[in-house]
Amino acid sequence: MPALVRDYFDWLASMYDETTAACEWSAPEHIAAAALPLIDPGDAVLDLGCGTGQSAAPFLEHGCLCIGLDFAPAMLKEAMRKHPDLLIARADLDQPRGWPVPPGVFQLCISAGVYECLSDPIGFIARAKTALRPGGYLVFTFDEFVPGHPAQGVRVGRADSGIPNPVADLAAWNLHRHSIDRVAGWLGDHGFQLLYHRQIEADIHSHFGVPIYYRLVVSQAP
Numbered sequence: 737m738p739a740l741v742r743d744y745f746d747w748l749a750s751m752y753d754e755t756t757a758a759c760e761w762s763a764p765e766h767i768a769a770a771a772l773p774l775i776d777p778g779d780a781v782l783d784l785g786c787g788t789g790q791s792a793a794p795f796l797e798h799g800c801l802c803i804g805l806d807f808a809p810a811m812l813k814e815a816m817r818k819h820p821d822l823l824i825a826r827a828d829l830d831q832p833r834g835w836p837v838p839p840g841v842f843q844l845c846i847s848a849g850v851y852e853c854l855s856d857p858i859g860f861i862a863r864a865k866t867a868l869r870p871g872g873y874l875v876f877t878f879d880e881f882v883p884g885h886p887a888q889g890v891r892v893g894r895a896d897s898g899i900p901n902p903v904a905d906l907a908a909w910n911l912h913r914h915s916i917d918r919v920a921g922w923l924g925d926h927g928f929q930l931l932y933h934r935q936i937e938a939d940i941h942s943h944f945g946v947p948i949y950y951r952l953v954v955s956q957a958p
């Protein structure tokens with residue numbers, strides 16, 4: 737399963753920015769609006785599942801030192817090409833070992849459009865906590881479970897609900913949708929304070945013809 741997710745994003749990499757622009761993918765903008773006021777130029781920011789660097793870009797412009805982690809080599813290549821000042825490293829966010837970043841140095845961890853791809857959403861929170869300085873922030877989005885929604889009415893569903901995907905087999909992996917109560921519980925279990933959360937529309941032109949809803953979470957490490 738993780739290999740299929742990685743293969744899918746490797747396939748999408750060269751078209752990713754164009755495709756997300758067509759869908760009006762806006763999660764990176766919501767992350768920037770929420771997190772830029774929390775940090776200063778020079779702070780270290782870790783982008784978990786950086787893709788082509790859309791989320792990291794505003795933080796680079798703000799003068800932060802940004803490191804992007806991703807497991808898809810083609811995504812990292814695009815990120816490097818588009819943002820030469822973004823430091824990148826390959827890592828699987830589902831794996832507890834082998835994170836190529838030192839613990840306790842980041843003032844902020846960001847992650848847009850990644851949480852729903854993970855098979856270990858609790859481990860992700862634990863690992864973000866390890867990367868953060870005490871009192872640092874974890875700001876991320878997750879694909880929300882929305883009862884009655886044509887795509888999001890199931891907690892586990894095929895990955896091609898947002899981006900039109902002509903290579904059906906590549907999307908034969910599942911997105912994991914969550915509710916805020918569950919995510920809030922996991923954050924609390926790891927000592928995070930949930931500062932606020934709100935629903936956002938991020939894939940506005942999904943091929944279901946309806947917006948896809950995400951939840952933006954702003955939390956602070958102990």
Ligand SMILES: C[S@@+](CC[C@H](N)C(=O)[O-])C[C@H]1O[C@@H](n2cnc3c(N)ncnc32)[C@H](O)[C@@H]1O
Nearest residue numbers: 745785786787790806807808828829848849853
């Ligand atoms: C929807 S894209 C989002 C990219 C970027 N954050 C943005 O908002 O444009 C999801 C990204 O997460 C990465 N990803 C998914 N699962 C991952 C995992 N287990 N470890 C590392 N990266 C992962 C994918 O390779 C892809 O680049």
